[in-house]
Amino acid sequence: MSTNTSIIMPGERVTIVEDAAKSKRIILGPGLRRVDEKVVATKAGPLRHKEPNTFWVDNYQRRYVPARGDLIIGIVKARAGDLYRVDIGAADLASISYLAFEAATKKNRPDLNPGDLLYARVLNANADIEPELVCVNSNGKRGKLGVLQDGFFFKCSLNLGRLLLRESCPALAALTEELPYEIAVGVNGRIWVKAHSTRETVGLANAIMTLEQAGYAEIEKICGNLSGVMQA
Amino acid sequence: MPSKVKPRLSRGVLDMKFMQRTKAKVAKEDDDEQSRALYSNELNQKMLNSNSNFIIEPSYSICAGLIDGRLSFRGMNPELERLMELELAEKQGRTRPDQPKDITDQEMAEAYYANQAPAASKTMNKKFATKNEFNKRKSNDNPKSQKKPEFKKPRQDDDDDDDS
Numbered sequence: 001m002s003t004n005t006s007i008i009m010p011g012e013r014v015t016i017v018e019d020a021a022k023s024k025r026i027i028l029g030p031g032l033r034r035v036d037e038k039v040v041a042t043k044a045g046p047l048r049h050k051e052p053n054t055f056w057v058d059n060y061q062r063r064y065v066p067a068r069g070d071l072i073i074g075i076v077k078a079r080a081g082d083l084y085r086v087d088i089g090a091a092d093l094a095s096i097s098y099l100a101f102e103a104a105t106k107k108n109r110p111d112l113n114p115g116d117l118l119y120a121r122v123l124n125a126n127a128d129i130e131p132e133l134v135c136v137n138s139n140g141k142r143g144k145l146g147v148l149q150d151g152f153f154f155k156c157s158l159n160l161g162r163l164l165l166r167e168s169c170p171a172l173a174a175l176t177e178e179l180p181y182e183i184a185v186g187v188n189g190r191i192w193v194k195a196h197s198t199r200e201t202v203g204l205a206n207a208i209m210t211l212e213q214a215g216y217a218e219i220e221k222i223c224g225n226l227s228g229v230m231q232a
Numbered sequence: 233m234p235s236k237v238k239p240r241l242s243r244g245v246l247d248m249k250f251m252q253r254t255k256a257k258v259a260k261e262d263d264d265e266q267s268r269a270l271y272s273n274e275l276n277q278k279m280l281n282s283n284s285n286f287i288i289e290p291s292y293s294i295c296a297g298l299i300d301g302r303l304s305f306r307g308m309n310p311e312l313e314r315l316m317e318l319e320l321a322e323k324q325g326r327t328r329p330d331q332p333k334d335i336t337d338q339e340m341a342e343a344y345y346a347n348q349a350p351a352a353s354k355t356m357n358k359k360f361a362t363k364n365e366f367n368k369r370k371s372n373d374n375p376k377s378q379k380k381p382e383f384k385k386p387r388q389d390d391d392d393d394d395d396s
Binding site: 021022024025026027028029030034039048050054056065067068069070071119125143144145158161162164165166167172175176179180181182183184185186187194195196 | 284285286287288289290291292293294295296297298299300301302303304305306307308309312315
């Protein structure tokens with residue numbers, strides 16, 4: 001990922017991307033839109049680039065826009081016949097079939113109640129229909145998905161979720177040195193943490209929330225101080 | 233006189249048990265044709281022929297290459313940590329060429345030729361040898377090959393192959 005980022009505004013033409021597109025195929029991520037042969041930004045924020053050919057705008061946002069394949073945390077809201085309605089922080093409630101769990105059959109339904117937390121994958125994301133979730137992979141195995149028991153749940157900006165999930169992010173490794181813990185980070189700006197004691201769990205949550213305003217550059221420095229935050 | 237209308241299978245035939253695959257295919261073709269007809273006046277030449285260098289990807293996770301967000305550290309959730317380990321192993325397996333080699337290519341080539349080259353060079357020499365040389369070597373290498381092959385009764389107590 002390039003470090004020299006430029007801030008772009010909605011409606012602005014993004015000539016860097018246009019130039020790159022002359023020689024190779026370009027992947028336009030969220031916040032960029034093609035208008036004929038021009039590329040126009042639709043969101044405000046730093047333009048990010050990942051080698052070899054991906055561009056997107058990393059804007060600050062708290063409303064989640066579902067996209068196929070995302071791993072998210074949802075809260076079960078209600079049961080509606082064969083479906084459960086799940087709040088994933090998007091404009092609409094998502095739905096998950098009771099059959100979309102490991103080893104679930106018509107007889108053997110999963111035991112879900114309103115208020116339960118789900119770590120699930122977005123199967124279907126379309127502007128016109130409600131998003132659909134699954135808690136199994138294509139082999140019918142649970143993998144890492146499923147209900148999150150106990151722990152502590154809080155909401156944050158979508159950026160924080162993405163910040164933590166970068167491959168090179170030092171934050172989670174820095175926290176590992178402090179205490180053993182378990183975490184689920186949804187790209188919909190929801191985080192669930194669990195440590196051995198309540199005190200540790202709350203400290204962990206506070207430590208993560210201090211990263212809310214951090215940029216890629218400052219994060220190393222903040223990670224050095226995380227232990228101080230956790231004691232407080 | 234060839235008619236323009238494509239021959240169609242009757243419903244009675246398609247309903248037969250062994251025609252199920254064909255039935256699905258025909259239904260799909262019909263569907264495609266219908267949707268083409270439906271949108272044909274909306275599509276213009278540019279939409280059909282333009283090839284763009286842009287691919288739209290609406291997911292941040294895929295764009296930024298984010299990792300799975302379900303993690304456990306220092307034995308908090310052993311089941312999950314096992315999954316993480318497996319995933320890591322798989323990832324490293326994919327990027328194995330980047331790992332340092334125990335034996336360099338140079339050493340490998342030397343060792344290979346030390347073991348294999350006699351055989352290989354012999355084969356190539358054979359290709360370029362004259363017929364005379366070939367016959368000479370043949371008689372030198374195994375003079376017994378001149379003998380007429382005949383069936384030998386195998387010994388019952390021994391499964392070692394004995395040439396003599």
